[in-house]
């Protein structure tokens with residue numbers, strides 16, 4: 001972890017400005033009937049999980065250009081996640097990926113204790129072959145035509161649940177690359193039947209207090225058809241499997257211009273929204289940093305979440321899923337967590353009573369203006385204050401750079417080679 005003195009010294013230099021900015025924003029919000037302290041408390045209560053795989057430099061299918069001091073394994077990844085949470089106070093959990101993070105659960109618990117972290121959903125991997133496995137996933141996993149290959153994929157998912165149980169996780173996210181590259185290559189209907197049957201076996205192995213998240217993605221690695229390609233299919237899966245099955249929305253897994261906030265609303269209505277993989281995209285599953293391309297879309301997603309937050313039974317896993325190819329992954333993850341938190345706070349200051357009035361009166365112009373007023377409000381002082389009050393950094397990137405963390409770990413972590421996974 002980073003020495004507390006470094007964080008405090010960096011905060012000290014920013015404290016006076018923050019106090020002035022916070023008071024000024026508080027006065028402005030007060031004129032709109034909004035209590036800044038309520039928003040700060042909400043910011044402090046917000047958390048988004050870091051994907052363990054996001055701490056290493058990602059890549060594309062063309063190449064990966066490693067960075068300095070990349071984590072050597074899950075213990076280093078947990079150290080990095082601990083620092084991200086220390087500086088942002090917004091990332092209390094880590095989402096593990098098996099087999100990339102496979103290790104003794106006792107060591108994971110020990111590291112979680114040392115870094116002040118917990119564990120969010122487990123992620124299985126049947127989109128790659130591992131050196132020791134009997135059957136290849138080249139032509140699919142849970143939906144493969146061969147029963148033994150499907151059984152192997154089911155067994156792997158059950159194994160992920162076992163590891164998760166040992167470390168206090170409460171959910172399993174299943175994303176598969178299964179599909180086809182050619183029309184006629186596979187039966188679209190029977191392939192889905194096979195998937196459902198295999199997932200039924202995974203579902204049967206879920207502990208009582210666990211949830212199973214089905215993550216859809218429109219295409220890639222399969223380029224003609226994908227078994228779990230959209231939210232409709234994901235909803236069918238969740239409804240067929242049972243009450244512990246829900247849908248996970250990865251923001252980058254849709255066709256361009258799809259109205260994701262409406263998908264969010266529909267899934268909540270069905271009682272089937274389980275969680276998110278936050279990221280941003282310009283063209284496809286780009287896995288860019290949250291809020292960098294379409295911050296208004298991120299805001300609109302949170303607008304639905306805040307509007308429906310009192311829906312009975314709603315319990316969402318907020319997770320990041322990004323690939324950091326040209327930035328320091330820890331810096332990208334810190335900024336992303338803060339941007340996701342920003343969208344949440346901005347959505348929290350929408351005047352819902354006023355908005356409902358405009359909706360009732362069919363005043364489209366003022367309804368849209370009400371949302372824009374919230375989106376345009378600079379809530380940075382609220383985020384900064386939330387961090388400062390929790391002992392984190394007012395400016396996480398500045399404190400991180402001042403700490404010299406990257407250079408320190410680069411001295412003990414050997415340079416890594418290219419390759420490895422990044423885009424899920």
Ligand SMILES: [Mn+2]
Nearest residue numbers: 250277321424
């Ligand atoms: Mn994802």
